[in-house]
Amino acid sequence: ARTESELLKGIVRDVLKKLAPTYPNQSKRLVGIEKSYEEIESLLRIGSSEVITLGIWGMGGIGKTTLATALYHKLSYDFEGRCFLANVRKKSDKLEDLRNELFSTLLKENKRQLDGFDMSRLQYKSLFIVLDDVSTREQLEKLIEEYDFMGAESRVIVTTRDKHILSTNHKIYQVDKLNCDHSVELFCFIVFGEKKPKQGYEDLSRRVISYCEVVPLALKVLGASLRERNKEAWECELRKLEKFPDMKILNVLKLSYDGLDRPQKDIFLDIACFFKGEERYWVTGLLEAFDFFPTSGIKVL
Numbered sequence: 001a002r003t004e005s006e007l008l009k010g011i012v013r014d015v016l017k018k019l020a021p022t023y024p025n026q027s028k029r030l031v032g033i034e035k036s037y038e039e040i041e042s043l044l045r046i047g048s049s050e051v052i053t054l055g056i057w058g059m060g061g062i063g064k065t066t067l068a069t070a071l072y073h074k075l076s077y078d079f080e081g082r083c084f085l086a087n088v089r090k091k092s093d094k095l096e097d098l099r100n101e102l103f104s105t106l107l108k109e110n111k112r113q114l115d116g117f118d119m120s121r122l123q124y125k126s127l128f129i130v131l132d133d134v135s136t137r138e139q140l141e142k143l144i145e146e147y148d149f150m151g152a153e154s155r156v157i158v159t160t161r162d163k164h165i166l167s168t169n170h171k172i173y174q175v176d177k178l179n180c181d182h183s184v185e186l187f188c189f190i191v192f193g194e195k196k197p198k199q200g201y202e203d204l205s206r207r208v209i210s211y212c213e214v215v216p217l218a219l220k221v222l223g224a225s226l227r228e229r230n231k232e233a234w235e236c237e238l239r240k241l242e243k244f245p246d247m248k249i250l251n252v253l254k255l256s257y258d259g260l261d262r263p264q265k266d267i268f269l270d271i272a273c274f275f276k277g278e279e280r281y282w283v284t285g286l287l288e289a290f291d292f293f294p295t296s297g298i299k300v301l
Contacts, residue, residue: 030070031186033063036175040071043171044155046078053156055166058175060252061217064159065132067175071157072130079128079155081106085143089135089255095142102129102143119149126153134158135259137165161256164300183214190223204234211241218249260300267297 043054056064069084076082083105091098103117104110106127127150134140144156158166166172178186185195187209192198197205208226212218225246226234260268267287275283280298287294 030066031178031182031189033067033070036067036173037071037074040067040173041075043173044075046075046155047153049152051150051152051154051156052171053158053169054171054173055163056157056159056173056175057163057166058161059215060161060256061215061249062175062177063216064175066216068130068132068157068159072128075155076128079153080125080151081122081127082129083127084130084132086132088131088139088143089133092135092139095139099143119147122149123151125151127151128155130157130159132159134160134165135162140165162259177214178216178219180209180214183209183212183219186216187212187219187223190220191227200231201234204231204238207238208234211238215249217252218246221246221248263292264297264300267292267294268301271301 040054040056044052056068058064065086072082072084076084083102085098085102088098103119103122106122106125106129107117107119109117129144129150131140131143140158144150150156158170160166163172184197184205187205188195188197191205192201208222209219212222222237222241226237229237257265257268270287270292271283275286284294284298287297
């Protein structure tokens, strides 16, 4: 038999489901994430009593935020409190404001200072929190880990490019690149509104997908720029991209490079320019001779 508190929680959860806003069906746009959904839901163990933090980890533009957003829309309304903090990296100089936004949203109170919140109220609530694009361990600690405020059954999702900010007690899901079939489907949906290339655009579509290396962001950016343009314009754009990379894509990928320290940048450039395909032990020994600290640096790369 269930206790009175368990019964009340069940009633509240059922009411929240009925009151949850409906979202348009995005299944056609969210190509290739069905497997990720299943694996992440298994890791989150929704309904179990422990508090679980899950890191969604992968390179820039791979679809971490898209996946976290879809999970938030699908799962968060089973919880008594919810918050999605976007672009934590870009707001890292305003962590106090982010903290206030987090607790204000969870408590549904319009407070300006952390001291004004009665966080003890959250200890009895199941919470669903997404921290999007976290770049440092400090951000994670300042936002959630310095405060023991989450009730049983709470879940936290952290999207990040850097696996090292996650601790050993966090669960980790690595987001891989799309396979070839899903890349074709995503690109064609954006450009043509259907799953396959239009007649006459098959080869051009394959060239664009090859250029993008099945990174979803690149497929979306280039797909949007080629929509409703003729084949001559596609040919011209592909020739241009061979000499001048698309800046929207480059700026996103460049964030990973900018986040490296000086020796790590030097290691990256040396490997990319001179040592591609060489044996790791030989490259490590050579870089060690120049005090580039390659053992730890290569692991970060």
